[in-house]
Amino acid sequence: MFIKDKVITVGSNIINIYTVNSKNKIEEVKNVDDITSLDKEINKENLYILLENEEIHIKKLLLPNTSNNNINSIIMNKLNYLYGKNTQDIYYTYSKWESNNKEIEIILYCINCHKNRIRNLQKNKFQIKKVNLIQLWYIKYYQKSIVEKDYIVIIKHNSSIYTLYFCDKRLLSNQITTEENLLSSLIFIINKMKVYNCIFTKVYSINLDQKIIEKYLKLDFEKDKININVINLGSITEEEIIGYYIENRRK
Numbered sequence: 001m002f003i004k005d006k007v008i009t010v011g012s013n014i015i016n017i018y019t020v021n022s023k024n025k026i027e028e029v030k031n032v033d034d035i036t037s038l039d040k041e042i043n044k045e046n047l048y049i050l051l052e053n054e055e056i057h058i059k060k061l062l063l064p065n066t067s068n069n070n071i072n073s074i075i076m077n078k079l080n081y082l083y084g085k086n087t088q089d090i091y092y093t094y095s096k097w098e099s100n101n102k103e104i105e106i107i108l109y110c111i112n113c114h115k116n117r118i119r120n121l122q123k124n125k126f127q128i129k130k131v132n133l134i135q136l137w138y139i140k141y142y143q144k145s146i147v148e149k150d151y152i153v154i155i156k157h158n159s160s161i162y163t164l165y166f167c168d169k170r171l172l173s174n175q176i177t178t179e180e181n182l183l184s185s186l187i188f189i190i191n192k193m194k195v196y197n198c199i200f201t202k203v204y205s206i207n208l209d210q211k212i213i214e215k216y217l218k219l220d221f222e223k224d225k226i227n228i229n230v231i232n233l234g235s236i237t238e239e240e241i242i243g244y245y246i247e248n249r250r251k
Helices: 035-040 068-089 118-123 134-145 179-195 210-224 238-248
Strands: 005-010 015-020 026-032 046-051 057-064 090-099 103-112 127-133 151-157 160-167 170-177 202-206 229-234
Touching: 005 238, 015 035, 015 238, 046 134, 046 238, 057 068, 057 170, 068 090, 068 103, 103 170, 127 134, 134 151, 134 160, 134 202, 134 238, 151 179, 160 179, 170 179, 179 210, 202 210, 210 229
Parallel strands: 005 046, 046 127, 151 202, 202 229
Antiparallel strands: 005 015, 015 026, 057 103, 090 103, 151 160, 160 170
16 A cells, blocks of 8 residues: 655745655645644655755764764764753754864754754654755755855745855855845855855855845955856746655655
């Protein structure tokens, strides 16, 4: 018997539940106001969760160079030190940055599943297959159009602006803001860039007028005489990006 998948998009004010068949076609869409209401909508389906308005907490750690299993154990000890009993609410992954025979430097990525209410689903022992972030699926969608290793991407999704900075194609900084506060977000990201000694010359925009970005970059970079090119990757609707996620969620 085929167990159907349900894709759940968790936004600031509403939660959408998409029932998906074996051919990746949406059979039904339901809206709920609170994640606790999902108990009535979910039985034995596999759950794929797509989070909106969720920043990734990024931290650089220097660890003893050891096996992957030991690295995970050390990371858990670090999380216990940082978050105490709330460690159970943290989802994490990591990327190796630099290493030698004795030490390895990693980039740790965390999200707080208590903050975004996923913890309620965990407690009910639902079959959660994946938890993903909307901004990273925009990057996946446009990845063939991004050729640089070091770059900034600015995405408008609904009323939120997501600013992401990649160095050597690895995410090193991200912020969620509004169009009115985009300049402050760019300055924050650019200062982070300097910490990692990465130089970028391209900023990609999605669902946002590139002239707005060019205006803010001119304010910050004109004094340094750095030539930054803004490339508009175009627009994609919320329905299209969610459809892309549904089609590729298992990859």
